[in-house]
Amino acid sequence: MRSLVLFLLVFVTGLSASAQKFGYIDSEYILNKMPEYKKAEETMTRLTEQWTRDVSAKYEEVAKLKVKYQQEEILLTQDMRQERQRAIEKAEEDLKDLNNSIFGLNGLLFQKKKEILKPIVEEIYKTSEKIAKKHKLSFIFDKASDLSIFYADPRHDYTDFMLEELGLSSK
Template sequence: MKKNILLLLFTLLFVTSLYSQQAAIRIGYVDSQVILQQLPEAQKIQKELDNLLQKYQSEYDQMVKTYQSKIEEYQKKEAMLNPQAKEQMQREIAELEQKIFEYRNQKLGPQGEFEQEREKRLKPLRDKIIDAIQDVAQEEKLNFVFDKAGDVILLYADKQFDITFKVLDKLTRGAKSK
């Protein structure tokens, strides 16, 4: 009988311990799209970026239009042109094509001026948002905060749950023993 009571107490203590550990982990989430849509500072930056993109796109479209008209002109006159004039127009068309290619890469490409400007303007805002998320997470005693917009991204994690170096240790020890 004493063993049963002791076993019951031990089981109860164990279950209570597990329950309290599980209850201690608190998770929250944010929708960064809503934050960016509602935050006046973000709206202002987005409008400025839209204007810049429109400027670059307009310049690019004008270059393409000039290129297309040059090709049409060449096709209309090709039969009447002497070899030197043909060669000259072909060179001009090739130069325009190269300029269009360079412009697109320099201004609109993944490493272009627009992306650099976008990153420069948005980074301080992103940092400000992350700081606010961390502050709220600590005030609310949350262990993890995720972003539900698009791909789920972890925005905040309590350092006590970081197992990076344990995994790294296990991998490096595991690699040595194999």
């Protein structure tokens, strides 16, 4: 009796596992077709360039302080040298803090990118959920993500369905 129950349990589990459908999309391809994403990229590029200029200007200030100190070092008293060295160290620390606050983990760049891309990513997730329900898929993988897909049968590619649902042309 136990072996019959075990056999039925394995059989039913095998049926449900084989009934699962999956598909994949190429989010990178989809994003490149979205005008909103192109605008977001342009905005991020402008912000990055501005912040890079700001950090570079601060770096040049620190470099000028160092050069000026080296030129005047011989003429300075011991107290004046120490004061200038502290000023240079403070300027370097400020530069480091500025760089980290903009380009560091959870810096302005990261936060702004997250803010700008959030509605776009949400739209892709909602659409993929819609596609999954429409085509009775259990899983949708992203070919463009870090998830390794060594081979993908093109008949499981739902990228065009996503583009269609988003109102974008695949051409």
